[in-house]
Amino acid sequence: MKRKKLKIKGIVQGVGFRPFIYSLASRYGLNGFVLNDTEGVVVEIEGRKTGVEKFILDITKKIPPLSRIEEINISELPPVGYSNFTIKPSAQKEERFVLISPDIATCDDCLKELFDPRNRRFHYPFTNCTNCGPRFTIIKGIPYDRPKTTMESFKMCDECQFEYDDPLNRRFHAQPNCCSRCGPHLSLVDKRGKEIIENDVMKKTIELLKKGKIVAVKGLGGFHLACDAMDKSAVRRLRERKGREDKPFAIMVKNVQTAKRFCRVNKAEKEMLLSKRRPIVLLSKNGFCPIVDDVAPRQKYLGVMLPYTPLHHLLSSELEALVMTSGNISNEPIVFKNEDAVVQLKDIADYFLLHNRNIHIRCDDSVARIFNGKEMLIRRSRGYVPEPIEFPYESQILACGAELKNTFCLTRDNYGFLSHYIGDLENSETFEAFSDGIKHFKNLFSIEPEIIAYDLHPEYLSTKYAKQLLENDSSLTGIPVQHHHAHIASCMLDNHIEERVIGVAFDGLGFGIDGNLWGGEFLTADFKGFHREAHFKYIPTPGAVQAIKEPYRMAVAYLLTTYGEDFNKLNIGFLKRIGQKKIAVIKEMIFKGINSPVTSSVGRLFDAVSSLLGICDIITYEGQAAIELEMAVSSPYVYNSRRIEYNYIIENKNDMYIIEPEVIISGIVEDIKKDIPQGFISLKFHNTIVNIIVDACVKIREKTDIKNVALTGGVFQNIFLLKRTMAQLQNRGFIVFTHHRVPTNDGGISVGQAVIAGCKVTEA
Ligand SMILES: [Zn+2]
Ligand SMILES: [Zn+2]
Numbered sequence: 001m002k003r004k005k006l007k008i009k010g011i012v013q014g015v016g017f018r019p020f021i022y023s024l025a026s027r028y029g030l031n032g033f034v035l036n037d038t039e040g041v042v043v044e045i046e047g048r049k050t051g052v053e054k055f056i057l058d059i060t061k062k063i064p065p066l067s068r069i070e071e072i073n074i075s076e077l078p079p080v081g082y083s084n085f086t087i088k089p090s091a092q093k094e095e096r097f098v099l100i101s102p103d104i105a106t107c108d109d110c111l112k113e114l115f116d117p118r119n120r121r122f123h124y125p126f127t128n129c130t131n132c133g134p135r136f137t138i139i140k141g142i143p144y145d146r147p148k149t150t151m152e153s154f155k156m157c158d159e160c161q162f163e164y165d166d167p168l169n170r171r172f173h174a175q176p177n178c179c180s181r182c183g184p185h186l187s188l189v190d191k192r193g194k195e196i197i198e199n200d201v202m203k204k205t206i207e208l209l210k211k212g213k214i215v216a217v218k219g220l221g222g223f224h225l226a227c228d229a230m231d232k233s234a235v236r237r238l239r240e241r242k243g244r245e246d247k248p249f250a251i252m253v254k255n256v257q258t259a260k261r262f263c264r265v266n267k268a269e270k271e272m273l274l275s276k277r278r279p280i281v282l283l284s285k286n287g288f289c290p291i292v293d294d295v296a297p298r299q300k301y302l303g304v305m306l307p308y309t310p311l312h313h314l315l316s317s318e319l320e321a322l323v324m325t326s327g328n329i330s331n332e333p334i335v336f337k338n339e340d341a342v343v344q345l346k347d348i349a350d351y352f353l354l355h356n357r358n359i360h361i362r363c364d365d366s367v368a369r370i371f372n373g374k375e376m377l378i379r380r381s382r383g384y385v386p387e388p389i390e391f392p393y394e395s396q397i398l399a400c401g402a403e404l405k406n407t408f409c410l411t412r413d414n415y416g417f418l419s420h421y422i423g424d425l426e427n428s429e430t431f432e433a434f435s436d437g438i439k440h441f442k443n444l445f446s447i448e449p450e451i452i453a454y455d456l457h458p459e460y461l462s463t464k465y466a467k468q469l470l471e472n473d474s475s476l477t478g479i480p481v482q483h484h485h486a487h488i489a490s491c492m493l494d495n496h497i498e499e500r501v502i503g504v505a506f507d508g509l510g511f512g513i514d515g516n517l518w519g520g521e522f523l524t525a526d527f528k529g530f531h532r533e534a535h536f537k538y539i540p541t542p543g544a545v546q547a548i549k550e551p552y553r554m555a556v557a558y559l560l561t562t563y564g565e566d567f568n569k570l571n572i573g574f575l576k577r578i579g580q581k582k583i584a585v586i587k588e589m590i591f592k593g594i595n596s597p598v599t600s601s602v603g604r605l606f607d608a609v610s611s612l613l614g615i616c617d618i619i620t621y622e623g624q625a626a627i628e629l630e631m632a633v634s635s636p637y638v639y640n641s642r643r644i645e646y647n648y649i650i651e652n653k654n655d656m657y658i659i660e661p662e663v664i665i666s667g668i669v670e671d672i673k674k675d676i677p678q679g680f681i682s683l684k685f686h687n688t689i690v691n692i693i694v695d696a697c698v699k700i701r702e703k704t705d706i707k708n709v710a711l712t713g714g715v716f717q718n719i720f721l722l723k724r725t726m727a728q729l730q731n732r733g734f735i736v737f738t739h740h741r742v743p744t745n746d747g748g749i750s751v752g753q754a755v756i757a758g759c760k761v762t763e764a
Pocket of ligand 1: 106107108109110111128129130131132133
């Protein structure tokens with residue numbers, strides 16, 4: 001007779017772990033108990049020695065699909081003679097720390113029930129079980145039990161309770177378990193807030209969508225605005241009402257076969273579409289794609305997702321493709337409460353498909369793509385959060401992140417909890433989502449940060465938030481982190497490397513240690529620190545923020561740098577299009593240094609070229625000019641040209657390499673004068689940037705002997721650039737690291753800040 005106690009840590013709550021233990025124990029005829037405590041799961045087993053041993057082996061071998069074991073601690077105890085095996089109620093203790101599962105897409109078993117007319121859950125939009133359903137978005141606190149979720153107000157009917165209590169049932173202790181008799185339900189409301197009384201609300205909603213109506217649909221982590229993606233006027237109307245002129249919409253289709261009608265889907269992409277995380281996957285559009293052009297204007301890629309809740313399965317079952325875009329106004333966070341939706345979205349949506357299961361914390365859809373056969377996240381949110389990232393330090397840190405695409409990161413015990421997508425911290429609503437989110441994570445994971453990491457930019461709201469915390473509590477340690485250093489560190493962490501790298505950090509802008517706006521940086525770096533080895537030449541940004549919104553301003557700045565005042569005599573369409581009046585104002589600003597901070601940003605260089613080529617003079621969403629420049633790249637085989645790149649100059653000034661763009665700009669201007677097509681100029685420009693990166697990295701390697709290169713920053717969302725750069729660097733013997741789970745854009749900054757801060761305090 002043996003008795004053993006097992007303490008199991010990891011994602012082991014709300015994922016069917018206790019029933020799994022229960023059935024294992026009965027298989028080997030063991031007695032004892034299992035319970036959830038605030039650190040994970042505690043098991044005591046008693047029985048024959050071989051049974052106990054097999055039981056322990058099976059735990060890691062047969063682990064339930066959604067769980068993840070981080071640690072099993074086993075101790076031997078004297079036998080006490082348990083008479084059966086039981087599942088005990090959760091234990092409350094002082095120390096409270098458990099991992100929480102992300103929200104998981106509807107499993108196959110639930111899906112079968114959903115579409116089985118004989119099943120009691122037929123067409124019930126909130127069907128779930130231990131293997132699927134809402135988690136992160138409904139959890140209010142820990143331990144994870146129904147009273148600590150937004151399901152607390154729904155009392156289970158007898159049948160549901162029976163399932164919940166039966167250790168051999170798929171719904172044993174499935175906290176959100178419910179059915180049409182006892183659980184949440186849908187309601188349909190018009191834009192005046194009047195409820196539409198219908199027997200089958202879902203059927204009615206589908207009818208409305210088919211008629212071209214725009215419906216605000218409450219989902220898992222917030223509202224979507226939905227319309228028929230094959231209906232040109234509906235899509236147009238949605239764009240007009242939302243004031244979103246060009247930014248691509250994502251679509252939802254019922255299955256992979258349908259996705260293939262619109263896009264190419266390879267094996268890895270198919271797996272990602274079908275994964276339990278169900279991100280929006282960026283797919284290459286087919287040559288003939290019947291989706292309305294306005295869904296993703298001038299894009300080669302389309303964001304496609306499959307349904308991830310029963311509600312979405314029902315909604316998309318009878319429509320070819322649905323536009324499903326975040327339900328928000330302008331730059332505010334996604335709406336997630338019924339009462340806010342009917343007010344804030346009333347000028348956009350014709351109808352509202354509501355339900356009465358509250359969303360406790362909003363969570364946007366994740367966006368991902370496959371790069372080189374591997375997952376590459378552009379937005380890490382629903383389905384991924386709050387699963388932690390491995391973190392090399394144990395300190396409790398809050399890293400406040402950047403301004404755009406903000407996320408924050410809280411750490412403890414070798415875990416980095418990278419938050420859901422917060423958004424652009426440019427208004428009070430988003431800032432509130434940011435500070436509420438931090439509070440929620442601190443509570444969920446019992447983290448009381450001693451260290452606050454933040455960006456150097458004094459105007460970021462995230463920086464101001466950090467400084468406020470530090471001012472209010474002198475026991476906290478503040479660690480400012482340079483933006484591009486954070487980018488590089490985030491890429492290193494994502495790839496589990498700690499040795500020094502050549503970090504190529506290209507983005508829109510980040511505050512530099514010299515007070516200028518950086519963004520075309522080559523830093524040798526590790527978590528401890530960095531040295532700036534090379535950068536693009538500083539160019540004025542006439543109008544600062546305005547120059548980001550109006551790329552033609554950057555084009556003027558580059559022309560002025562290249563040609564001096566003479567650029568006015570150039571015979572190119574750009575000058576005629578913009579007009580002498582505007583150009584004169586911009587020149588004046590630059591000459592007098594009015595509101596024209598200098599920048600080394602590669603993002604701004606892409607903007608300038610995009611405008612010079614007449615692709616995009618004024619943007620309506622972040623990164624548009626650069627994205628459309630990438631989309632314009634054409635195949636080199638279309639043209640007979642000896643050279644498909646421009647010249648460039650890298651100067652060595654006081655041991656710093658400066659990349660001078662003048663000859664690139666003049667090369668482009670010469671091509672424009674010769675009427676070379678946009679697509680070919682774009683191709684040549686991209687190739688030039690690749691050559692510059694390789695050339696600069698070779699120079700830095702000669703000096704430092706570092707062979708590892710990390711490619712990071714928002715510019716590397718440009719897949720054409722990333723692919724070529726990676727290949728060329730590898731040809732030259734570099735080991736190249738790119739982003740996978742941590743976004744390359746500013747959504748990854750907080751993780752980088754955290755790891756740099758963690759290193760600093762650990763080494764100190
Ligand atoms: Zn299920
Ligand atoms: Zn029920």
